Every structure is written in C-alpha cells, then in structure tokens.
Amino acid sequence: MLGWQRSHPWQADGLLALLLVAISSGQWQGKYAAGIAAVSVLLAATVVPRRRYPVAAFAVAIIIGATQVAVGVQPAGGARPDFGLPLSASLQPTMADVAILVLLYTVAAYRPRRVSLVALAACLAGAVAAIARWAPAHGAHPGGPLFAAAAGLGGAALTAWVLGDSVAYRYRRAYYASLEERAARLEAERDAQARIAQAAERARELQERRARVVDESAARLRRIERDLHDGAQVRLAALAMTLGEIKEGLDAAHGVDESARTRMLAAAAHRNAKETLAELRDLARGIHPPVLDRGLGAALATLAETSMVPVGLEVGIAERPSPAIEAMAYFCAAELLANVAKHSGASRAAVRVRGQDGRIVMTVTDDGSGGARLAPGGGLAGLLERVQTVDGRLGIDSPAGGPTAITIELPGHA
Amino acid sequence: MSAQLRIVIAEDAAIMRDGLTQTLSRRGHDVVAAVADAASLRQAVDTHLPDVAIIDVRMPPTHTDEGLRAARSIHADHPEVGVLVFSQYIETQSATELFAGAPAGVGYLLKDRVADVSDFIEAISRVAHGGTVLDPEVVRQLLRASRQAGSLATLTPREREVLSLIAQGRSNTAIADALVISPRVVEKHVASIFAKLGLAPSDNDNRRVIAAIKYLGS
Numbered sequence: 001m002l003g004w005q006r007s008h009p010w011q012a013d014g015l016l017a018l019l020l021v022a023i024s025s026g027q028w029q030g031k032y033a034a035g036i037a038a039v040s041v042l043l044a045a046t047v048v049p050r051r052r053y054p055v056a057a058f059a060v061a062i063i064i065g066a067t068q069v070a071v072g073v074q075p076a077g078g079a080r081p082d083f084g085l086p087l088s089a090s091l092q093p094t095m096a097d098v099a100i101l102v103l104l105y106t107v108a109a110y111r112p113r114r115v116s117l118v119a120l121a122a123c124l125a126g127a128v129a130a131i132a133r134w135a136p137a138h139g140a141h142p143g144g145p146l147f148a149a150a151a152g153l154g155g156a157a158l159t160a161w162v163l164g165d166s167v168a169y170r171y172r173r174a175y176y177a178s179l180e181e182r183a184a185r186l187e188a189e190r191d192a193q194a195r196i197a198q199a200a201e202r203a204r205e206l207q208e209r210r211a212r213v214v215d216e217s218a219a220r221l222r223r224i225e226r227d228l229h230d231g232a233q234v235r236l237a238a239l240a241m242t243l244g245e246i247k248e249g250l251d252a253a254h255g256v257d258e259s260a261r262t263r264m265l266a267a268a269a270h271r272n273a274k275e276t277l278a279e280l281r282d283l284a285r286g287i288h289p290p291v292l293d294r295g296l297g298a299a300l301a302t303l304a305e306t307s308m309v310p311v312g313l314e315v316g317i318a319e320r321p322s323p324a325i326e327a328m329a330y331f332c333a334a335e336l337l338a339n340v341a342k343h344s345g346a347s348r349a350a351v352r353v354r355g356q357d358g359r360i361v362m363t364v365t366d367d368g369s370g371g372a373r374l375a376p377g378g379g380l381a382g383l384l385e386r387v388q389t390v391d392g393r394l395g396i397d398s399p400a401g402g403p404t405a406i407t408i409e410l411p412g413h414a
Numbered sequence: 415m416s417a418q419l420r421i422v423i424a425e426d427a428a429i430m431r432d433g434l435t436q437t438l439s440r441r442g443h444d445v446v447a448a449v450a451d452a453a454s455l456r457q458a459v460d461t462h463l464p465d466v467a468i469i470d471v472r473m474p475p476t477h478t479d480e481g482l483r484a485a486r487s488i489h490a491d492h493p494e495v496g497v498l499v500f501s502q503y504i505e506t507q508s509a510t511e512l513f514a515g516a517p518a519g520v521g522y523l524l525k526d527r528v529a530d531v532s533d534f535i536e537a538i539s540r541v542a543h544g545g546t547v548l549d550p551e552v553v554r555q556l557l558r559a560s561r562q563a564g565s566l567a568t569l570t571p572r573e574r575e576v577l578s579l580i581a582q583g584r585s586n587t588a589i590a591d592a593l594v595i596s597p598r599v600v601e602k603h604v605a606s607i608f609a610k611l612g613l614a615p616s617d618n619d620n621r622r623v624i625a626a627i628k629y630l631g632s
Contacts, residue, residue: 237430240526241528241534290472290478294478
C-alpha cells in the first residue's frame with residue numbers, strides 16, 4: 001500500500017481528495033448546499049498536486065481558507081448578518097479544510113524547515129483569525145463549539161507540522177548518511193585509482209627499462225660483431241695473406257733443408273690463420289648475423305637457403321620491427337629449423353612471418369614425426385625463456401605422427 | 415694470366431687495403447686507386463675505368479651492403495669493368511642478387527680467400543677477363559640447400575665435385591688440374607651432369623656457371 005502510493009502519487013492523492021470530498025459531503029445541506037459543495041471540492045482538489053507542488057498547493061488552500069474566514073459566517077445557529085447574498089453562507093469552514101493540514105504536513109515533509117515554518121505560521125494565524133472572527137458570534141465565551149474547533153485547528157496545525165517535520169528529519173538524516181557514504185566510497189575509489197595509476201606507471205617504467213636493456217644488448221652484440229669484423233678478422237686475413245705470400249715464396253725457392261723446415265712452419269701458421277678466420281666468422285655470425293642489417297626477410301632467406309631440409313619462406317610484415325626483435329625472430333627461426341633437421345625427420349619445412357596488430361607472428365611448420373614438447377632444459381624451453389624476456393609467446397602444436405607447427409609471437413618493439 | 419691488370423681496390427680497413435695493394439703490386443699489377451668508401455670507389459672507377467674493381471661489402475657510412483650496391487651499379491654503368499665483391503661473410507641471397515641477369519665479369523668471394531694469394535689473384539684475373547667467380551662456400555651452401563635435391567642425388571660423387579667447380583666458375587682445364595684428371599674426362603663428366611640435370615650444354619664457361627647457379631638456386 002505504502003509502496004503503491006509512493007510509486008503512484010497522483011492516483012493516491014486523487015483518492016485522498018475523494019475521501020475529503022466524501023467526509024465533507026455531510027455538510028452539503030440547505031439552501032447553499034451547491035456553494036458549500038463547490039468550496040469543499042476546490043479545497044479537496046488542492047491535495048492532488050501536493051507532492052509535486054507542495055508550496056503552491058498549500059498557498060492555494062490557505063487562500064481559500066482565509067477567504068472563508070474573511071467572508072464566511074459561522075454555520076447555522078447564531079445571528080448572522082444577512083447581505084442578501086447566498087455567497088457568505090456558502091463560505092463556511094468545512095471538513096474539507098483538513099486539506100490545509102494535509103498540505104502543511106506535506107510542506108513540512110518535503111520542503112526546508114524555514115518554508116514549513118512560514119506555512120505553520122500562516123495556519124496558526126488562520127486559526128487565530130478564525131477564533132477572532134467567530135468567537136464573538138458565540139457570545140464570547142471560549143467554551144463554545146466553534147471556538148473549540150478553531151483552537152483544535154491550531155493544535156492540529158502544530159501536530160501536522162511536527163509530523164511532517166519529523167518525516168523530513170528522517171529523510172534528511174538518510175540523505176546525509178547517503179552523502180557521507182558516497183563521499184567515503186568516492187574517496188576509496190580515488191585511492192584505488194591512484195594505486196592503479198601508480199602500478200601502471202611502474203609497469204610502464206619497467207617495460208621501458210626492459211626495452212632499453214634488450215635494445216642495448218642487441219646493440220652491444222652488434223658492436224662486438226663489428227669490432228670482430230673490423231679488428232681481429234681483418235687483421236687475421238691480412239696475416240694469412242702475408243703468410244700465404246711467404247709460403248708461396250718458399251715453395252718457389254725450392255731451397256735447402258732449412259728452408260724446408262721454414263716452409264713447413266709457414267704452412268702450419270698459414271693453415272692456423274685460415275682456420276682461425278673460419279672460426280671467428282662463425283662466432284661473429286652467431287653474435288649478430290650481418291645479413292640482419294638488411295632486414296628479417298633477407299636474413300630468413302639466407303637461413304632457409306642454408307637449411308638441410310628444404311624450407312618454404314613467406315614473409316609479410318609491413319613495418320620493420322626493432323633490431324632486437326628481428327634478431328630474436330631470426331635466432332628462434334634458426335633454432336627451430338635446426339630442430340627440424342635434427343629431430344623431425346621432415347622432408348620439408350616452412351617459415352611464415354606476418355604482422356598482426358603491431359606484433360610479429362612467426363610460424364615454423366614441418367611434415368615430420370611430431371611429438372615436439374616443452375621439456376625442462378630443452379631447446380623449446382630455452383626459446384620460451386628467450387621470447388618471454390620481451391613479452392613474447394610460444395605455441396606448440398605437434399601431435400605424435402606430426403605435422404608440427406611452432407608459433408612464436410613477438411612485439412614489434414622490445 | 416700474368417698480363418698486368420689495372421685494379422681499383424675499395425676496402426675500409428687500412429691493413430687489408432695496404433696488404434692487397436702491396437701484394438698485387440708485387441705480382442706486377444697496377445693498383446690505380448685504393449679507396450675506403452663507396453662514393454670514392456664510384457669516382458675512381460669513372461676516372462680510371464680499371465680492368466677490375468675489388469670491393470669490400472661493408473663500408474662506411476652504414477657498414478651494411480654499400481659494396482654490394484656499388485658493385486651492381488658499376489656493373490650496370492661499365493659492363494667492361496670486372497667487379498669482384500669480397501666479404502667477411504657469404505650470403506647466398508647476396509650472391510643470387512649479384513648474379514641475377516647472367517652477368518659477365520662478376521665475382522663473389524669470402525675475404526679469407528686472400529690467404530691463398532695465387533688463387534685469389536687468379537680469381538681477380540678471371541673476373542677482369544669477363545669470367546665468373548663464386549666462392550666455394552656459397553656453392554657448398556647452394557648444393558646443400560638446393561630444392562633440386564632429387565636430381566642432384568642422381569649425380570656420382572665425382573660429378574658433384576665437378577658441378578661444384580663449375581659453379582665456382584672454373585674452366586674445364588682448371589677443373590682437370592684441380593681434380594688431377596684429364597680434360598677429356600672432365601668434358602665427359604660435364605656432359606653427363608648437364609644431361610642428368612636437364613640443362614642445355616654450353617661451351618661458354620661463363621654461361622655454364624650462370625646456368626649451374628640458377629639451377630642450384632631455383
């Protein structure tokens with residue numbers, strides 16, 4: 001019931017108005033029954049919009065009440081001045097004046113206290129005015145029924161105000177409590193957000209730092225390779241050339257025993273220099289394959305061409321990844337192709353590289369016997385560790401009997 | 415082969431540049447210019463029009479493939495100038511690019527080959543005279559990784575050796591010397607290899623090399 005009247009204020013207050021009309025209908029009697037009825041209905045009607053426009057409704061009702069007091073006369077019984085008009089007799093106080101109390105209650109409940117106090121004052125003033133207006137007609141003795149009614153009206157007004165105000169107080173208290181709760185919640189939310197922002201900032205910092213480290217180490221390897229290339233390798237090549245000259249000179253000289261011994265030594269030194277050159281080359285290439293400078297596609301093509309198992313290659317990336325990522329993709333492909341040659345017994349393999357949302361996805365497939373898996377300390381575990389340093393991923397699809405597809409996903413930039 | 419050659423050297427490492435200059439000069443060749451970067455190389459070649467330019471792959475400013483690009487553009491502008499690219503590393507991709515379009519007077523060697531001075535100078539001379547030289551290492555890689563594994567498997571070990579030497583750019587005489595067999599036997603091997611691989615026989619050494627490289631690289 002309470003729920004219904006809250007969710008349907010207009011209907012509920014309409015019923016209330018009908019009730020008031022019904023209560024007051026007992027007074028619609030005599031010559032002016034129609035006028036009394038009209039005033040009662042008007043008064044009752046003011047409660048209908050009470051919740052939407054409490055102050056306006058109250059004002060209208062109090063004006064009607066004041067008019068009754070100013071113009072109306074007491075109901076039947078006493079001597080009344082006869083203006084010869086039906087009007088004054090029709091403006092008696094009616095039961096419908098209860099509407100004023102209802103509206104006072106509403107103003108007290110729904111509007112600030114300063115507004116409701118004004119309304120209360122208006123009601124009390126009305127009650128006083130009613131007493132002043134009608135008491136003399138009752139022979140000035142305060143015990144008369146109308147006087148009692150007027151006094152009752154004042155008391156009722158006070159009661160209505162207190163009731164409404166207490167409801168307002170409960171509302172306000174609940175409202176303040178909800179405000180406090182909301183403030184606390186907002187503060188907690190702000191704290192949480194600050195912590196999240198801090199964590200995000202930290203993550204970003206770490207990511208940047210890691211990217212720097214990865215790039216730096218790639219750059220360092222490249223520098224080492226270049227130092228080897230420009231330093232030891234070239235010096236050794238020049239040395240080998242000189243030794244070659246000496247050896248060939250000695251060979252041409254066809255000298256005596258001493259020169260034979262020298263020739264042997266020169267030949268040995270020459271051979272050593274050449275072998276060292278080959279070793280250095282492999283070492284430097286392992287540190288940083290120079291072909292990577294020409295892009296991942298070129299590097300993978302060279303890798304595919306030197307593979308023991310025929311390799312199909314397909315590279316479709318629009319933008320060059322950072323050098324560190326290119327190097328990582330290259331070494332992963334090298335390791336995977338070496339695995340194919342060593343373990344799979346495959347007759348062919350394929351390397352496919354494509355870009356996807358700024359990431360590099362490389363898939364190495366073979367038609368071998370399958371059964372590749374992550375084993376602690378194994379080659380794939382090593383690869384996984386490697387790609388994880390840059391937030392990369394490794395996927396293995398290798399059922400027994402094959403085929404095998406290993407997918408490596410790397411960010412475009414470390 | 416002892417004819418004096420006019421040579422331009424492009425190599426950014428001074429020790430190698432000077433060593434090469436001295437060695438070649440001692441063997442009676444004329445090193446008309448020895449430079450350290452690709453731009454100077456282009457200039458030297460335009461000025462001197464040498465018989466052959468010996469070009470390091472990695473040179474300033476980027477130290478990646480300046481030499482390779484310079485070699486290709488020199489060969490396009492001056493087809494009569496032989497270009498011998500030499501490098502610390504051998505990449506079959508670079509080789510395939512360099513030999514695209516059946517060029518004459520092109521060589522690609524590992525830098526290590528300078529150690530065998532006479533062989534190296536012989537290779538320079540071959541390139542200078544319009545021959546083709548491909549490093550044995552590249553040939554080895556091409557043979558190993560060739561998609562034509564099926565038909566290559568039909569070759570006898572001796573025939574594979576001969577094919578490898580053909581791909582390196584050796585003449586029949588040179589192959590005969592290297593394998594210590596008679597030129598007649600080499601000819602027989604060559605005919606057999608080309609028949610087995612379904613290649614058109616060719617007396618022209620250079621065209622024969624290109625055919626072999628193309629076949630292996632395809």
